[in-house]
Amino acid sequence: xxxxxxxxxxxxxxxxxxxxxxxxxxxxxxxxxxxxxxxxxxxxxxxxxxxxxxxxxxxxxxxxxxxxxxxxxxxxxxxxxxxxxxxxxxxxxxxxxxxxxxxxxxxxxxxxxxxxxxxxxxxxxxxxxxxxxxxxxxxxxxxxxxxx
Numbered sequence: 619x620x621x622x623x624x625x626x627x628x629x630x631x632x633x634x635x636x637x638x639x640x641x642x643x644x645x646x647x648x649x650x651x652x653x654x655x656x657x658x659x660x661x662x663x664x665x666x667x668x669x670x671x672x673x674x675x676x677x678x679x680x681x682x683x684x685x686x687x688x689x690x691x692x693x694x695x696x697x698x699x700x701x702x703x704x705x706x707x708x709x710x711x712x713x714x715x716x717x718x719x720x721x722x723x724x725x726x727x728x729x730x731x732x733x734x735x736x737x738x739x740x741x742x743x744x745x746x747x748x749x750x751x752x753x754x755x756x757x758x759x760x761x762x763x764x765x766x
Contacts, residue, residue, distance in 0.1 A: 642661055642663050643661065644658045644660075645667075645703070646659050658670065660700050665765040666762060667704070669697055671760040672693045672694075672758065673696075673758045674688060674693045674696075674756070681753050685726075685756070686718075686723040686727050686730075687729070689756050690731055691734065694731065697711070697761050701763060706763055706766065711735075711761045712763065713742045714741050714762075716746075717745075717757065717760075718748070718757055719750065721746070727745070
């Protein structure tokens, strides 16, 4: 009986899934590090890329002019730049969250957002309005992407 119990314990322990902890990769470009922002541009865990919220700011750090459509396009281009820096592309994005200063901008934001992606491969998305965004931006977009 003792041998049977011992055998069952050995078989059970051999069949238990091994928990493997993967490292978190922190992605930060030189400009991001120079500006000493309190967050990483992206993190990668188990081949999922978590891209921090991006506003429509240009390389000089100022929000682009032109309203919601210009800011939406610039925010998406900023996301694409981060992805390209780690060997990815916008086609790797599978989920976005869009935060708007004013929900009335939703139709214009959506029009620009949709034009950025392939019509047949639009990421899933959530959108909502808040009380304010960094630097007075009209939109902030965060994304999840798969590392290929």
